[in-house]
Amino acid sequence: MLKGRSILEPMDMTVAELEGIFDLADAIIDDPEKFAHACDGKLLATLFYEPSTRTRFSFEAAMLRLGGKVIGFSEPNSSSVAKGESIADTIRTIACYADIAVMRHPKEGAPRIAANNTDMPVINAGDGGHMHPTQTLTDLLTIRRRKGGFTNLKIGLCGDLKFGRTVHSLIKAMSRYEGVEFIMISPEELRVPEYVRKGVLEANNIPYREVKKMKEVMPELDVLYMTRVQRERFFNEEDYIRLKDRYILDLEKIENAKEDLMILHPLPRVNEIAVEVDNDPRALYFEQAKNGMFVRMALIMKLLGIEVQ
Amino acid sequence: MIVNSIEKGIVIDHITAGTGHRILDYLNIDTKNNTVAFIMNAYSQKHGRKDLIKIENVTDVDLTVLGLLDPTATVNVIENGQIVKKISLELPETVVDVIKCKNPRCVTSVERNAHHIFHLMNAETHEYRCEYCDDIVNMKGE
Ligand SMILES: [Zn+2]
Numbered sequence: 265m266l267k268g269r270s271i272l273e274p275m276d277m278t279v280a281e282l283e284g285i286f287d288l289a290d291a292i293i294d295d296p297e298k299f300a301h302a303c304d305g306k307l308l309a310t311l312f313y314e315p316s317t318r319t320r321f322s323f324e325a326a327m328l329r330l331g332g333k334v335i336g337f338s339e340p341n342s343s344s345v346a347k348g349e350s351i352a353d354t355i356r357t358i359a360c361y362a363d364i365a366v367m368r369h370p371k372e373g374a375p376r377i378a379a380n381n382t383d384m385p386v387i388n389a390g391d392g393g394h395m396h397p398t399q400t401l402t403d404l405l406t407i408r409r410r411k412g413g414f415t416n417l418k419i420g421l422c423g424d425l426k427f428g429r430t431v432h433s434l435i436k437a438m439s440r441y442e443g444v445e446f447i448m449i450s451p452e453e454l455r456v457p458e459y460v461r462k463g464v465l466e467a468n469n470i471p472y473r474e475v476k477k478m479k480e481v482m483p484e485l486d487v488l489y490m491t492r493v494q495r496e497r498f499f500n501e502e503d504y505i506r507l508k509d510r511y512i513l514d515l516e517k518i519e520n521a522k523e524d525l526m527i528l529h530p531l532p533r534v535n536e537i538a539v540e541v542d543n544d545p546r547a548l549y550f551e552q553a554k555n556g557m558f559v560r561m562a563l564i565m566k567l568l569g570i571e572v573q
Numbered sequence: 574m575i576v577n578s579i580e581k582g583i584v585i586d587h588i589t590a591g592t593g594h595r596i597l598d599y600l601n602i603d604t605k606n607n608t609v610a611f612i613m614n615a616y617s618q619k620h621g622r623k624d625l626i627k628i629e630n631v632t633d634v635d636l637t638v639l640g641l642l643d644p645t646a647t648v649n650v651i652e653n654g655q656i657v658k659k660i661s662l663e664l665p666e667t668v669v670d671v672i673k674c675k676n677p678r679c680v681t682s683v684e685r686n687a688h689h690i691f692h693l694m695n696a697e698t699h700e701y702r703c704e705y706c707d708d709i710v711n712m713k714g715e
Pocket residue numbers: 373674675676679680681703704705706707708
């Protein structure tokens with residue numbers, strides 16, 4: 265049962281619970297009208313201690329489309345937080361008004377402090393470089409809707425695999441399914457950290473390869489998950505300029521890719537996917553963004569224990 | 574080297590050599606009002622080199638802290654010059670407010686009154702994981 269629980273990291277949910285969320289998300293996508301009043305009278309609090317317009321809009325749209333209402337702040341300077349209120353006190357106060365809360369915070373583990381201090385469900389909407397479970401739900405729902413499931417997939421991860429938390433979460437979540445294989449495409453400096461390589465991949469005997477160029481592995485891939493290579497991650501400008509084009513996806517690079525390759529990106533993108541790719545039917549990152557709202561609708565309903573007949 | 578035996582108190586024996594000073598640090602023993610004997614690198618037939626701590630008049634120490642720092646140590650409680658209790662230690666599953674999280678991005682660096690909570694992750698390597706940020710501390714090597 266997900267009712268009343270907080271979701272702080274993707275692994276907080278069992279495989280069966282995830283299936284339940286995705287089934288519900290599918291039902292909402294098929295017939296959104298049916299769910300338009302599912303959360304009538306319910307209130308979502310969005311506590312954004314750092315700005316993230318995209319994630320906040322996605323949660324707010326999700327709640328509003330379920331018939332619920334939203335309160336919250338999007339910059340802590342304008343709230344009691346600026347006066348130095350602790351997270352524990354803030355969440356206890358908010359719990360007097362709201363039914364469920366979403367928190368984004370620059371410090372790692374902040375949503376857990378909140379969850380430990382209330383019975384109200386708290387959803388982590390990103391805590392520093394740590395976790396962002398609803399992004400993982402979004403990625404998984406998008407894969408499931410196109411591939412029918414998560415087994416026997418060859419997943420390419422490209423770009424900044426060292427600091428990209430969405431990549432780490434996706435690897436962890438996908439490592440629970442049969443026949444999954446990873447091909448990790450990145451400069452040497454930006455490979456996945458040790459705890460992912462040893463703690464997740466090798467601990468679960470999951471086949472993986474690390475390569476530097478995407479073109480040569482493109483024909484094998486079922487999913488290509490792109491992330492941004494940030495300039496500030498490089499030690500010097502020369503390396504950045506030398507390497508960045510390698511990790512920019514354009515039409516030429518997907519020439520030899522499978523017909524049903526899924527190109528995903530957590531967005532926002534800067535230049536790592538050329539705009540010319542957007543019209544290719546394999547480019548699914550905007551569909552992914554839309555799924556993000558639907559999966560959040562499903563999650564909110566599950567945590568509030570609301571069912572629609 | 575001979576240290577007088579005690580009438581009442583506690584003897585922490587078989588401490589891994591070199592760990593004794595950390596244990597004294599963490600236990601926060603009132604060394605002003607209690608007699609404390611700290612022996613480093615004593616020779617034991619069974620264990621080779623070891624550290625040993627005797628504390629007079631104190632019969633309760635934080636066993637969680639002791640287990641965390643050196644689970645192979647043993648604790649003898651002495652009353653009327655006799656050992657009345659032998660306690661063996663183990664690595665605690667969870668420790669609260671003993672170790673502090675060193676990750677500067679961790680919420681415990683800003684949230685007042687937040688307890689520093691660590692969970693045992695690997696009993697072989699003595700690695701503990703921060704409840705909030707998942708940062709890992711190795712208690713063997715500290
Ligand atoms: Zn921490």
